[in-house]
Amino acid sequence: MTQASKPGSRRKPVVRDPWYVRARRHAAVMAGAASLSVAAVATLGSTSGTVATASAETQVAASQGDIVTEALDGSAPVRASRSSAERAPLPSTVRAEARIEGSKYAQKTVPVRADSAKDSPVLATIAKGKTLQVTGVTRGAWTQVMHNDLPRWVSTELIGDSEPKLGPTEGTISTAACARGSSVESGLQPDTVRVYRAVCARFPQIASYGGLAGRGEHATGHSLDIMVRGQLGWEISEFLQANRIELGVSYLIYEQRIWTVQRGGEGWRSMSSRGGDTANHFDHVHVTTFGSSGTL
Structure with a gap:
């Protein structure tokens, strides 16, 4: 049975948004949903990558073994250091002596250069009459010598087999004890x-x-x-x-x-x-x- 409306009452009319407002709202809702889906996928991918990375690191660590244990039992492998690989080699007296094939006398004051070129830096000078240890290696007008246990270069024309005669002001004045005794x-x-x-x-x-x-x-x-x-x-x-x-x-x-x-x-x-x-x-x-x- 249909209930009659009470006298004097009126049903309020339903006011609906225009179609274009509803369309905008629907588009916003859909865009939000899409963003949430992308974020979820990204999170899932990141988590998977982290898990994969952690797994790889675990496998590497397992393959390397415990460093402390290896050090104690003497089984620790030699691991290369990047800094040591880039560091210039230190002079070795043993290796230097192995390269020496003879000696020459400085016929004049001899500049010792880093390389076999006139514009190469002068690292030291050898006084006339002093000896230089040669390796037997030559390069054009240059002879390789060992200086401070490292290979260096001098002009071939400034050295010779015979000891030169020093002038009164040439060479150095020795203050060392005389070999004949004191x-x-x-x-x-x-x-x-x-x-x-x-x-x-x-x-x-x-x-x-x-x-x-x-x-x-x-x-x-x-x-x-x-x-x-x-x-x-x-x-x-x-x-x-x-x-x-x-x-x-x-x-x-x-x-x-x-x-x-x-x-x-x-x-x-x-x-x-x-x-x-x-x-x-x-x-x-x-x-x-x-x-x-x-x-x-």
């Missing part, structure tokens, strides 16, 4: 010791020296006699003159002639005869020093 140094002044060591190193053919004695400046340790004859004596004298400041030389006597620092501008001056060869210094160069003024 007994001559007993009682000598510091400058006189400098003279002895420098001459001993530069002129190893000298076999005899006279040091402390009971006469004149020999008694105070200021003088040294270098037993020599002929031209070699003049070469020694020139060496001592050229290095007088470093060695603290005061004056020289040889073959009845004298040279002093105070009157150096006059050169060598003649002396009156004192008798035999020894008294007139024909068999030795006499050196007198200031005592302790040398700069070496």
